[in-house]
Amino acid sequence: MRDISMDRVQATRENILGIIKNTSLTHEQKLTNLANAADGLLEVLDVPEGLDDLLNCDADRRCICDLFEGHAPMRPRYIVPDYEKFFKQGSAFLQLEPPTDFFEALNHLLIIYKHVPSITNYPVYLGNLDMLLDPFIKDLDDETVKKHLRLFLTNVDRTVLDSFSHADLGPVATRAGYLIMEVSAELENAVPNITMRYDPDITDDEFVLAGVRCALKTAKPSFANHKMFKSELGDDYVIASCYNGLKLGGGSYTLCRLILGHIADRARDIKDFKENVLPYVLDIQGRYMDARIAFEVEESGFFESNFLAKEGLIHRDRFTAMYGLVGLADAVNILLEKEGKSDRYGHSEEATRLGVEIMEIIDTWNKNHVNKYCEATDGHFLLHAQVGIAEDIEVAPGTRVPIGEEPAELVDHLNVLSNFHKYFPSGTGDIFPMDITIHKNPEYVVDIIKGAWKKDLRYLSFYSSESDVIRITGYLVKRSEIEKFEKGVAVLQNTTHLGTGAKHNGKILERKVR
């Protein structure tokens, strides 16, 4: 372990005292922040030379960001337990036999959720809920099932205090799936995030229509291109956290992100960016992620000691890592400006072409970089279009067209995006607030999704411009909770804090309504 300066120790002590005295934080939020502060005192990772200037510089120059993962990762960032296996075998550690009915199944899930770690300290994956629960409700009437789903989902919303927590539905229609959507629409909770894995060849039209109706009430589910994910990750993929495609029984060790706009700032022109600046940063972020993964696997002791690994609910060799990026639009606009061109991302074929060329460079780099602990994905990381954090200012999410610059027509918007979704097996997504009139015509949304899948789009979210629950970037927040937090009142869910930052810095309430 390397030494650190006394100045840094003193600054950390002041930070800790500030956390303790902060009246806008709940007890749990204080604990999380205190743990991060403590971990920040360590220097144990074998980081690449040159990282400091890219990671620890001023925010407006930062090219790499490790998204609060800390200096000594003690567990993978995202963990995806195999809950079906848990139902089959119970858990010795949790002293639970396999559940025998619906009520035991729900109680088992609520117990294990408390013990699934992640970057947020809350489970980022709650299971393919409809498939998990459907076998248990055969002999129960709808009202009984809904009553207990209501209790279960309310419990989750009030105890999983972070909406980077995902339950999946589909692709096959089930009675449990319909009832979960019915109850979710009624409750209008922010947690959990829900995705429907949708394949028009497998999923009933009625099921996806029920999904759209639910989404227009409460901003979930989102829709994942099942065929596309399956072809890349296999049958046993899940959607976790924001919209991250990961292997069941595995997860992601880490997620770091390139801030492409700031990388472009450092380049002289397009040629310099493509040939020198970008490849240099790609390599350093890659080796930084390698260092984080090596510590988790070889030194943290997580995979040897945690009950999820010991009981076979996760497997080290099903983990991978997410190689993230933000600000493709920023990079394209900055580089075109350096060439004396006024084309803007989202509005010009040349801008789109440059965006694709940049993605090809990143994708090719990733295909040539090998990490021996990413066997689950052929030894490579998975690209991820990260969509920003609350502190981001003037940073365009992932490959999205910046808010305020969306093309006038949705079809033109979708056609731009269709060039980029294919690069991101571990997730990308676009979000469209919808005018209330389509409540009368959910088939309108289904037609758009069906078309989108044919155009290689991966993941789409819709919400009504009038809903309380809205999608910020990859997570859900209640507008009414943001309003409370803005008045200085402590609020239950961590993501409300992030949503408030994103409202001011990311203009998320100003998205073009479709």
Add this chain to the structure above:
Amino acid sequence: MTAVTAPVNKIIPFSSVDGPGNRTAIFLQGCNIDCRYCHNPETRVTVVMSGHNPDISEAVITVGDGPCQVDITHMTPQAVMEQVKKQVPFIRGITVSGGECMLHQDFLHDLFVLAKGEGLTTLIDSNGTLPFSKCPELLSVTDGVMLDVKAFFQADYETVTGSKNTYEVVLENAVFLAAQGKLEEIRCVICPSLYDGKKSVRALGEYMKSYYEPGAFHFKLISYRPMGVRPEYAHMLTPGTDYMNELAAILSEIGYQDTVVV
């Protein structure tokens, strides 16, 4: 195929309110009646093609109080289809509306033949004043008609439309299209200042009942709203939600399913 053109007022690439699913909606210029509550009165005036080049012309028309310039483009079915293709595969079909699109039947026919070639469904949004029974070729490439029935009783109809000799044709069309399986939707704009909506909707429901079976067609009851309406008519009353729901309940009583209220 003839080089027929039609005056196109506008094309909406994605529309959620012009028939089932997502559709490209094409609005043709010119109408043969004069509904007081018309919410796009700028599409009413007939535009005469100017000059020798029929491809593009521009007309300046005056609507309401002040001058209002509308760009009308005379387009061939092929040119319209090029615009429609940009939305494939996100749309399931096209809807042609107006003005009154049945004033351009040859154009409609040729456009629909092209749309069918792309696997798209084809709908007509019409005021029903021109007899569909006289255009079997057009109907053979039309999946359905969304038919306005402005009011069921003749006096009310004439109050709304200012049209003296089209009333019978509308009701004949409703029956004819239902019998042909080409009636997609019956639309009624409800405006309490102009006529008794309850009486009209009930009578229309009873009149059409023998041609109805579930899934065949449905009613759409549209609240009059002053947006876009000419100033001299914009003072008319908007029906309340309760009133609209009562109308939907009347239709439901008669046996109609899937009534839409907007």
